[in-house]
Each structure stands twice: as structure tokens, then as C-alpha cells.
Amino acid sequence: MAERETWATRLGFILAAVGSAVGLGNLWQFPFKTSAEGGAAFVFVYLIAAFLIGLPAILGEFVIGRRANINAVEAFDRLKHPAWTVVGAIGLLTGLWILSYYSVVGGWVIRFIVDSATGAYFTDPGGHFGDVSMGWAAIGLHGLFMATTAVIVAFGVEKGIEKATRLMVPSILVMLVGLAVYAFTLDGSGPAYGYYLSPDFDYLANNFGSIVPFAVSQAFFSLSLGMGAMITYASYLGDDDSLPADGSLIVVLNTAVGLLAGLVVIPLLFVQFGSVPDVAAGGGPDALFVGVSQVFADLGLAGRVFGVAFFGVVLIAALSSAISLLEVATSYVVDNYGYNRPVTAFGFAGAIFALGTLSAWNIAWLGWFDSLAYSVLLPVSVLLVVIFVGWVYGPEAVDEIKKGTDGGGTFATAWLWSIRTYVLAGVFVTLYLGVTDIYAAPPIPFL
Numbered sequence: 001m002a003e004r005e006t007w008a009t010r011l012g013f014i015l016a017a018v019g020s021a022v023g024l025g026n027l028w029q030f031p032f033k034t035s036a037e038g039g040a041a042f043v044f045v046y047l048i049a050a051f052l053i054g055l056p057a058i059l060g061e062f063v064i065g066r067r068a069n070i071n072a073v074e075a076f077d078r079l080k081h082p083a084w085t086v087v088g089a090i091g092l093l094t095g096l097w098i099l100s101y102y103s104v105v106g107g108w109v110i111r112f113i114v115d116s117a118t119g120a121y122f123t124d125p126g127g128h129f130g131d132v133s134m135g136w137a138a139i140g141l142h143g144l145f146m147a148t149t150a151v152i153v154a155f156g157v158e159k160g161i162e163k164a165t166r167l168m169v170p171s172i173l174v175m176l177v178g179l180a181v182y183a184f185t186l187d188g189s190g191p192a193y194g195y196y197l198s199p200d201f202d203y204l205a206n207n208f209g210s211i212v213p214f215a216v217s218q219a220f221f222s223l224s225l226g227m228g229a230m231i232t233y234a235s236y237l238g239d240d241d242s243l244p245a246d247g248s249l250i251v252v253l254n255t256a257v258g259l260l261a262g263l264v265v266i267p268l269l270f271v272q273f274g275s276v277p278d279v280a281a282g283g284g285p286d287a288l289f290v291g292v293s294q295v296f297a298d299l300g301l302a303g304r305v306f307g308v309a310f311f312g313v314v315l316i317a318a319l320s321s322a323i324s325l326l327e328v329a330t331s332y333v334v335d336n337y338g339y340n341r342p343v344t345a346f347g348f349a350g351a352i353f354a355l356g357t358l359s360a361w362n363i364a365w366l367g368w369f370d371s372l373a374y375s376v377l378l379p380v381s382v383l384l385v386v387i388f389v390g391w392v393y394g395p396e397a398v399d400e401i402k403k404g405t406d407g408g409g410t411f412a413t414a415w416l417w418s419i420r421t422y423v424l425a426g427v428f429v430t431l432y433l434g435v436t437d438i439y440a441a442p443p444i445p446f447l
């Protein structure tokens with residue numbers, strides 16, 4: 001067998017992983033969940049989860065990927081634990097489930113690029129979202145987003161996207177900082193900062209059961225965990241890379257983008273809705289769109305230019321994530337069954353498109369798909385990976401994580417200890433609370 005390719009540079013890997021991690025999870029989901037789930041209390045749990053659970057877990061996926069050197073499903077087989085391939089399969093299916101509505105949101109982004117150019121939402125940004133987010137047009141744009149993703153995966157032209165992600169991360173940061181500063185200067189944004197940055201611990205204590213599953217799963221989602229993506233990316237890593245160093249950088253960058261997006265969207269929601277209860281109610285899946293489009297509308301002609309640029313960058317971020325989701329399933333089928341790559345990519349894309357039409361038809365379905373992913377699928381998938389790395393693969397995992405670091409023995413031991421104990425417990429509690437939450441109020445639309 002030919003030697004498998006590896007990333008040409010350390011930066012190449014980091015950029016690809018960041019390209020996967022930074023996406024609608026940071027820009028769209030994080031601000032709206034924060035505004036709806038109690039502001040800073042949510043952010044507080046999210047930050048703990050990202051660094052204390054997310055970082056050890058992402059290192060776990062890196063270990064599996066680099067050691068196995070193959071796609072996320074067969075990886076477990078390669079590591080001589082064939083029964084665990086089911087974990088890879090669960091991750092793959094979780095990713096496809098999520099992609100079905102991710103793509104619908106991607107369709108909205110395309111819509112807002114066009115509508116920024118024409119100024120279509122300028123007279124009524126809030127109402128406009130309601131008009132375009134559901135129905136035939138939304139289905140069409142969901143199809144366009146999915147087709148674009150499939151074309152890129154089918155023809156292996158990720159190279160182009162990799163180049164785009166090089167520019168994407170800096171340009172996202174610049175735009176978010178610019179918008180955050182602008183939002184700060186607007187009348188009415190003041191109360192947002194307390195709500196967003198100063199946690200109300202009583203609120204957290206009283207709503208622990210609903211905040212925790214959402215905040216922890218938000219960290220998983222945002223870091224692309226539990227869906228095989230990080231396993232796949234790390235399979236192209238060479239032994240001289242330091243996993244802890246790369247992992248930390250990825251977590252820091254990804255968290256920074258999410259926090260900045262919140263610093264843009266939440267103040268803008270306060271400007272429009274005034275006070276906390278209205279912000280929480282108004283901060284649904286439309287928050288990003290309604291929040292920023294009001295700004296672009298107010299800026300008139302310049303707003304058209306900024307609007308196209310802003311949603312354009314959001315689209316690149318969304319595509320680079322969607323590609324990594326579709327790639328997990330495609331590379332597995334191509335490697336394992338020898339199917340033709342374009343046929344496989346389009347086959348999956350067609351099925352995901354069909355599933356996503358529900359979410360594009362009615363936003364209540366989107367909420368349902370999202371809840372199930374957050375409350376059950378993501379925690380289950382991450383829990384299984386953590387159990388595997390900690391208790392099944394343990395000592396060999398320590399071996400692998402030490403490679404490419406100077407010494408690193410103490411870190412490796414502490415890492416394994418964390419995976420075996422509190423990380424495992426934390427993910428378990430998340431799953432337990434998520435299942436209870438969903439069981440108490442099954443969010444099945446129209447029932």
C-alpha cells in the first residue's frame with residue numbers, strides 16, 4: 001500500500017482543523033443559545049466544558065486518528081478493537097444527522113448574501129427572516145448548499161477550500177471585532193455586557209439541568225467532536241507533531257471566535273429587543289441574521305457591501321465545516337467498499353438533502369433535530385470515544401500522545417487520568433441531564 005499522505009506543514013493541519021471547528025456552531029448557534037439559555041451562566045459552563053472536557057476529548061480523537069492512520073470508522077479496527085467500529089459508525093451518523101439542518105442554515109446564509117446585495121431586508125430585517133427561512137425557497141437554497149458541499153468533496157478540491165480557510169480565520173476575526181466595537185457604540189447595547197459576561201449563579205443553579213447539556217454539547221459541536229471529523233484529520237498527522245500543543249491552539253482559536261460572535265450578536269439583540277426576557281425570546285435561530293442585518297440596513301449603501309462581505313465569510317466558514325462532515329462518511333465508504341468518490345459524495349448528499357427538507361420546510365423541525373443532536377447524539381458519541389480512549393486503549397494512548405512532545409510524560413499521565421475520571425463523569429452527567437430534559441418535554445413538532 002502506498003504511504004498515506006500527511007499534512008505538509010503543522011500549520012496546514014491546524015488550519016484544516018480550525019476550518020472544521022469554526023463554523024455555524026460558533027457564529028450562529030453559540031450566540032443564540034447563549035441569549036436563550038441565560039447569558040453568562042451558559043457561557044460560564046461552556047468555557048469550562050471547552051477547556052476541561054473538550055480539550056482532553058479532542059486529544060483523545062487525535063490519538064485515535066494518528067495512531068490508526070485511517071478513516072474514523074475503520075480506525076477502531078486498525079487499533080485492534082473491531083467491536084468499537086460501531087462507535088465510529090455512531091459518530092458518522094451523528095454527523096450526517098447534524099449536516100441535514102446545518103445545510104439549511106447554510107442556505108439561509110446564501111440567501112442573506114444575495115439579499116444584502118439587493119437590500120431586500122433593509123426595510124424589515126426581522127420580518128424578512130421569517131419570510132425566507134422556511135418553505136420552497138429555503139429548500140432550494142438548502143439544496144444549493146448541499147450540492148456545493150458535495151461537489152467539493154466529490155472532486156477532492158478541498159485544496160481550494162484550504163486556501164480559503166487561511167484567509168477565513170483572520171477575516172472572521174477582523175469583521176467580528178469591527179462589528180463588536182460598532183455594537184458597543186450603539187444606544188441600548190449597555191445591558192448586554194452584564195447579561196453576557198457576568199454569570200448569574202442563582203440562575204445557573206436553578207436551571208442546571210437544562211443549561212448543562214446545551215452548554216457542554218455546544219462545546220462538543222463547536223469543536224467538531226463526536227462526529228469522526230477530528231479522528232479523520234489527525235489520521236494525516238505525522239509523528240513529530242505535538243498533539244497537546246496543536247489541540248490547545250485549536251481550542252483557543254475556536255473559543256475566541258465563538259466569544260466574539262456573542263459580543264456582536266447579543267448587544268445587537270439588546271439594541272433591538274430592549275431587555276432580557278425579550279432578548280431571550282427573540283434570540284432564537286434567527287438571532288445572528290436579525291441582529292446583524294439590522295446593522296447593515298442602518299448603514300444603507302455601505303451596509304450592502306459589508307453585508308455581502310460578512311455573510312460571504314460566514315458562508316466559507318459553514319462550507320469548510322460541512323465539507324469535513326460529509327468527508328467522514330465519504331472517505332469511509334470509498335476506502336472500505338471501493339465505491340466511486342463522486343457517486344458516494346452525491347449519494348450521501350442526496351439523502352441528507354432529503355432529510356433536511358423537513359427543517360427547511362418548518363423551523364420547528366430544525367429545533368427538534370438540533371435538540372436531539374445536543375441532548376442525546378453528541379453526548380453519547382463523545383462518551384463512547386472517551387471510554388474507549390481512557391479505559392480500553394489507555395496505555396497505548398499515553399504512548400501516542402507523548403510523540404512529538406519533549407518528554408511530556410507528566411502531561412500524558414495527567415491527561416489519561418482526566419479522561420478516565422472527571423471527563424468521563426462530566427460527559428455522563430451531560431448525557432443524563434440531556435436525556436431527562438428531552439424526556440420531560442419531548443420536543444417532537446406537531447404532536
Ligand code: PHE
Nearest residue numbers: 021023024025222224229321
Ligand atoms: N464545529 C463545526 C461548527 O462549529 C461543526 C462541525 C461539527 C463540523 C463536526 C465538522 C464536524 O460549525
